[in-house]
Structures are given as structure tokens and as C-alpha cells.
Amino acid sequence: MLDWINLISAWAVPVMIAFIPLYAYFKKVPVYESFVDGAKDGFSTAIGIIPHLVGMMVAISVFRASGALDFFVGWMAPLLSWLRVPPEVMPLGFLRPLTGTGSLAFTTDLIKTYGPDSMIGRIASTIQGSTDTTLYVLTVYFGAVGIRNGRYALKVGLFSDVVGFIAAIAVCLLLFG
């Protein structure tokens, strides 16, 4: 099963790169010109995201570097150890929705320190793998089309992060505990 999924993952992109132009060619589309025409939008879309992403990254960076993040994590620690949650993984709960690179670095560090097969290593891997960086996804996806008012989207994203975080810990404690 796992091998099959890996195989599909490895083949998916190459097949798309070859099949889509070939299919288009048989449908009498001028393949190269059409590709270039579509690709043109890529640059302006990426550039359009810059202000959104810079704004968000600045806020997150200031929050982290000032030590505020560490403070809140330390403040939560007693509650967590009472809930049988290893306090070491707690920062991930805050980091994961905010920064993808930050939480990946933190996860890597936990795996390095406690070992990949420790409970902490397994929980960290599961948390990191099970959700995406909500603020980043929101900023990039809405920024790309110029949406200013995201309505309830952020609340939904953060709510699913909290649920995912708790679920990851619970599943690991049940599965590996």
C-alpha cells in the first residue's frame, strides 16, 4: 500500500508534465504559445503576494524573536504535563499555524534531540505532517487574488489546527503509548 502511494507520488508530476501538453496537442492547441500565455500570469501573481507575505512574516518574526512565543509556551507547560502531553512538543502547537519553516526546524530539532522513535519524536512528526501552515496558506491564497476580507476563513483554519494538534497527540499516545 505504502509502496503504491510512493510510486504514484513519484510518477504524478512527470506524467502531468508529459501528458497535458500531449493531450493539448491532439486537441489542436498551439502548445508552446498557449503555455507561454498562461505562464505570463505566474510572475505577476507571485509578485502580488509579496506585500501580504512580508506583512505577515514581519509580525511573526517580531513575535518570535522578542521571546514572546517562548514565554507563552512556558506558561502553558504545567497544564500540559497534567494532561500527559510532553511539554517539549507544545511550542509546535503555536509555531505550526504561524510558520512552516519555523515549525519544521523545531520538529527537526526535537527529532534530533529525543530521537525519531521516541514518543516526542513521533508526536512532533505527526503534528508537523498533519496540518499546513494556516497563516501562510491564507496569506498566499487570498493575497494572490486580492481578497482583503477573509471572513471566517482564519477562524476555521485555526480551529482545525487546534483539533489537529490535539488529535495528533491523542493518536500517538494511543497508537504508540
Added chain:
Amino acid sequence: MVNKIWLALIIIGFLFAAVKGDIGVVTQAAFDGAATGVTVCFGLISVLVFWLGIMRLAEDSGLVKTISRMLGPIVGYLFPDVPKNHPAMGYILSNMSANLLGLGNAATPMGIRAMQSLQELNPDKQTASPAMCTLLALNTASITLIPTTLIAIRINFHSANPAEIVGSTLLATAIATLAAIVADRWYRKRNTYRTPPQATAPPNISLKG
């Protein structure tokens, strides 16, 4: 809510740095953050240019429409206000499959393309439509069959069983996605009752009840 979170992150960071007597850190962090934002966007350029080119081929050849028609009903119930044969469905499906397979490089451009397509249906260009919120919810929770990056890291640190987290991740991500869908549904219902969208409802008709 974004406004409040954004401001809170900056002000709380500022206060912490001030209390610790290390105010210089704010300046440094702000410009580091800005640099990261630009670097990430520059990294997106190549990926977006390439995939939007390929997506245009898929669009011009009618492939996107075919996918929408064939697989649209599967996700149709999640996006009730998107017409069944609309190309947006095709993009949403390709975004979801790319996420599922863990193809991050392809998932983001396809998601952006889906957003652009949904934007065409959106009466108010500055405010997210319910369909956009649902697409975002699916992407923030991001169901992934194989967390490839994590498995690679675990191999790096000599795990006895690098792939043992596949099951736990799948279970956790399924629960998170389910929570996202339920929450999205709940907000969507609540919002249509409370604030009828101006573009579709004449102001003198109440949508309550």
C-alpha cells in the same frame, strides 16, 4: 480577525522586547521577516510560472472541463454554489489531489488557480466567497497520504521505522480536515442568515428564516 492577530503579534513582541531591555531585536526581526517574505515569493515565481503555463494547456485543451464534469460530483457537496461544470471544480480537484499526494510544489499553484477561478464567480472582489473559504479550509488542514518531508527527516536521524508515522499522521489529518469542513459549514450557514450577500439579495428582502 487577521487585523487583530497581526497587530497583537507585533505589539506583544514589541512589549516583550521592551521589558527585556533588548529593543534592538524588534528592528532586526522585522527586517529578517520582510526578507523571508520576499525570498519565499521569489521561490514561488518559478513554480507559479511553470504550473500556470501547464494549467493553461489543460484549460485550452478542455481537460479541466472534462475533469470537472467527471469528478465534480465528488466534491460538489462541499462547494454547493459553484456550477457543476465550471472550470473552478477542475482546479479544486487538481489542488486536492496534489495535496493528497504531497506534491507541495504543484498544490500551491493549482490552489491559486482555483482561487482565481472562484474569484470570477465572486460578486464582491475584496471579500472571500463561501467557496473560497471552503477551499482555504481544505488547504490549511491539508490531507496528505504520505508526509514525505517528515519521513526523509526521520531517515536522516536513523529511525528504526521511518514510515511508522504515516498511519498516525493520516488519522490526525483526517480529523483536522473533518473539523475544518464542519466548522466551515457552520460559519457558512450562520453567515448567510446574518448577513445576506448584497449582490444576490435585494436590500428590502430579509433572508431570515
